[in-house]
Amino acid sequence: MQSAVALPFSQTPLTRPSRLLGSTGSIFSTPRSLRFCGLRREAFCSSPSTHLTLRSDRVRIPSTRFKVSAAATTNGAPPPKSFDYDLIIIGAGVGGHGAALHAVEKGLKTAIIEGDVVGGTCVNRGCVPSKALLAVSGRMRELQNEHHMKSFGLQVSAAGYDRQGVADHANNLATKIRNNLTNSMKALGVDILTGFGSVLGPQKVKYGKDNIITAKNIIIATGSVPFVPKGIEVDGKTVITSDHALKLESVPDWIAIVGSGYIGLEFSDVYTALGSEVTFIEALDQLMPGFDPEISKLAQRVLINPRKIDYHTGVFASKITPAKDGKPVMIELIDAKTKEHKDTLEVDAALIATGRAPFTNGLGLENVNVVTQRGFIPVDERMRVIDGNGKLVPNLYCIGDANGKLMLAHAASAQGISVVEQVTGRDHVLNHLSIPAACFTHPEISMVGLTEPQAREKGEKEGFKVSVAKTSFKANTKALAENEGEGIAKMIYRPDNGEILGVHIFGLHAADLIHEASNAIALGTRIQDIKLAVHAHPTLSEVLDELFKAAKVEGHATTKTGDAKIKLNMNEDGPRGPSDDEKQPSLSKDLIVRSTSLSSFVEDIYARVMSLVSRVFV
Numbered sequence: 001m002q003s004a005v006a007l008p009f010s011q012t013p014l015t016r017p018s019r020l021l022g023s024t025g026s027i028f029s030t031p032r033s034l035r036f037c038g039l040r041r042e043a044f045c046s047s048p049s050t051h052l053t054l055r056s057d058r059v060r061i062p063s064t065r066f067k068v069s070a071a072a073t074t075n076g077a078p079p080p081k082s083f084d085y086d087l088i089i090i091g092a093g094v095g096g097h098g099a100a101l102h103a104v105e106k107g108l109k110t111a112i113i114e115g116d117v118v119g120g121t122c123v124n125r126g127c128v129p130s131k132a133l134l135a136v137s138g139r140m141r142e143l144q145n146e147h148h149m150k151s152f153g154l155q156v157s158a159a160g161y162d163r164q165g166v167a168d169h170a171n172n173l174a175t176k177i178r179n180n181l182t183n184s185m186k187a188l189g190v191d192i193l194t195g196f197g198s199v200l201g202p203q204k205v206k207y208g209k210d211n212i213i214t215a216k217n218i219i220i221a222t223g224s225v226p227f228v229p230k231g232i233e234v235d236g237k238t239v240i241t242s243d244h245a246l247k248l249e250s251v252p253d254w255i256a257i258v259g260s261g262y263i264g265l266e267f268s269d270v271y272t273a274l275g276s277e278v279t280f281i282e283a284l285d286q287l288m289p290g291f292d293p294e295i296s297k298l299a300q301r302v303l304i305n306p307r308k309i310d311y312h313t314g315v316f317a318s319k320i321t322p323a324k325d326g327k328p329v330m331i332e333l334i335d336a337k338t339k340e341h342k343d344t345l346e347v348d349a350a351l352i353a354t355g356r357a358p359f360t361n362g363l364g365l366e367n368v369n370v371v372t373q374r375g376f377i378p379v380d381e382r383m384r385v386i387d388g389n390g391k392l393v394p395n396l397y398c399i400g401d402a403n404g405k406l407m408l409a410h411a412a413s414a415q416g417i418s419v420v421e422q423v424t425g426r427d428h429v430l431n432h433l434s435i436p437a438a439c440f441t442h443p444e445i446s447m448v449g450l451t452e453p454q455a456r457e458k459g460e461k462e463g464f465k466v467s468v469a470k471t472s473f474k475a476n477t478k479a480l481a482e483n484e485g486e487g488i489a490k491m492i493y494r495p496d497n498g499e500i501l502g503v504h505i506f507g508l509h510a511a512d513l514i515h516e517a518s519n520a521i522a523l524g525t526r527i528q529d530i531k532l533a534v535h536a537h538p539t540l541s542e543v544l545d546e547l548f549k550a551a552k553v554e555g556h557a558t559t560k561t562g563d564a565k566i567k568l569n570m571n572e573d574g575p576r577g578p579s580d581d582e583k584q585p586s587l588s589k590d591l592i593v594r595s596t597s598l599s600s601f602v603e604d605i606y607a608r609v610m611s612l613v614s615r616v617f618v
């Protein structure tokens with residue numbers, strides 16, 4: 001995944017934080033061996049001036065540039081009078097890439113600075129290669145399950161795999177996606193500048209050895225690296241992080257996975273499918289602590305108990321020593337509460353999946369008076385960077401893992417797009433509660449919004465009732481046809497107004513199914529509206545259809561995008577545009593529609609939809 005020649009940053013020394021305050025409040029140190037991923041040799045060889053020249057042969061989206069006024073001063077240093085770019089992004093991971101593409105679409109002259117390889121964690125060391133490995137593990141799991149195969153009437157001889165072939169699949173996919181990302185930016189005229197970037201002052205960035213460029217706005221999108229707690233020695237062979245594991249250089253007989261979050265869980269799926277035994281080490285009292293408790297209970301029943309997985313909960317791995325001189329990997333376990341010694345494990349390998357640490361060192365944040373919090377760059381809800389005095393730093397934004405709001409690829413990209421919207425004059429605040437998350441095990445887990453305990457706590461505080469609706473995959477024809485009836489979908493909602501507070505799915509293709517719920521939350525669609533939407537039969541999407549229909553909403557309340565619109569856009573001949581008087585938004589019409597009794601309204605819509613459907617299919 002990395003380029004063949006990986007050199008440490010010798011020109012801009014990356015002094016990582018040697019100590020980092022963990023979420024539990026204890027002090028951890030980051031491993032010295034975990035250097036920034038390595039900088040391509042050509043980065044050192046290339047002439048800085050070629051980077052600075054704006055190439056006229058590139059295709060640019062013709063559009064009038066939006067005027068963005070520069071701040072007067074920041075922390076005393078005067079801003080430049082004219083700018084090389086409208087927008088400079090430091091870090092070409094998925095966050096930076098999403099921001100860059102949207103910026104050119106908006107007509108901004110954009111540069112992106114990358115110190116390693118385009119694509120960042122997600123493409124090179126995260127989502128992409130891990131999903132390639134999971135695609136293999138899914139198939140292996142299926143082929144190895146004789147009972148499953150027999151239930152289809154299929155006979156398969158013993159399934160096997162070629163480790164290097166599997167590793168190549170992951171590597172090749174990463175390369176392909178990385179090239180796609182690079183080409184998409186080049187084609188749109190984004191200047192890709194190579195070298196380590198840092199903020200020199202207001203609207204001023206340095207990259208590589210001594211290239212200085214200016215921009216009206218700067219986005220920091222420098223991402224994160226694996227977080228390794230103090231006492232754990234990573235050698236990259238027997239004690240590894242996800243960076244190493246994704247290369248699949250070996251498949252150990254017995255591997256301990258420290259941390260049972262989504263990364264640990266996905267790797268347990270891969271390793272057990274490829275024949276390893278797994279031992280989870282989890283500091284909290286239950287596995288999968290980040291998930292809705294009911295979902296993690298079911299997930300444990302399906303993803304952990306029947307597999308070759310055992311676990312220790314409520315313990316810390318206080319010391320892990322790599323295998324050497326014929327000795328196995330040694331893991332010292334202490335009680336998470338009393339800190340007393342509990343056990344010593346001897347395993348073939350250990351994967352450290354204890355979270356991610358922001359990669360924000362050496363960024364020159366002191367030049368704009370920004371103080372990180374546990375390494376994360378503080379931002380407001382618009383991703384505007386906040387300085388040490390609690391004031392916004394003009395024209396400086398931070399997106400993605402580096403701000404720690406929601407460490408997911410699509411969240412990083414969405415934040416980048418949100419920033420571009422703002423700097424081009426459209427205020428935009430991203431609703432993080434509408435951003436879905438998924439764990440790509442077999443079957444998958446997905447979620448959006450609040451868990452049930454979180455929703456109940458919020459309801460108690462704010463004085464509203466919370467209800468829960470559930471449906472099972474066992475009632476879904478498509479899931480049963482696939483012999484994949486194990487799964488549930490659960491929705492947490494307000495019965496008084498039909499607001500969706502959270503949706504959690506465990507089952508086949510849960511990661512794809514969640515989007516109907518997340519889009520409903522993002523658009524403010526209420527249950528009483530979405531339950532009228534039509535789903536093709538037989539599809540897995542009917543799991544959510546059933547879920548919405550299972551909810552009991554007390555009132556007739558609806559959203560601004562709700563009944564009124566559905567009613568206005570349907571006539572006997574099917575969908576139509578609004579009539580002239582409907583084009584004028586009218587409060588009274590809205591009220592009339594809202595006051596229509598729900599049952600007659602439902603009947604009305606149902607009749608219209610059925611008439612439309614019958615016309616389409618007959």
Ligand SMILES: Cc1cc2nc3c(=O)[nH]c(=O)nc-3n(C[C@H](O)[C@H](O)[C@H](O)COP(=O)(O)OP(=O)(O)OC[C@H]3O[C@@H](n4cnc5c(N)ncnc54)[C@H](O)[C@@H]3O)c2cc1C
Pocket residue numbers: 037090091092093094095096113114115116117118119120121122123125126127128130195196197198221222223224242263359362363399400401402407408409410411412440
């Ligand atoms: C094993 C694993 C699996 C994952 N699976 C998923 C998944 O399925 N779905 C999902 O949504 N998320 C997943 N993630 C998380 C996802 O990868 C991250 O949330 C995402 O990559 C964050 O994007 P980013 O743009 O903020 O940072 P990154 O992707 O980390 O990119 C930052 C970039 O900035 C560059 N950089 C850093 N500092 C500098 C500097 N000073 N100058 C120049 N360049 C610099 C880096 O080289 C890097 O290319 C996974 C992560 C891991 C580890």
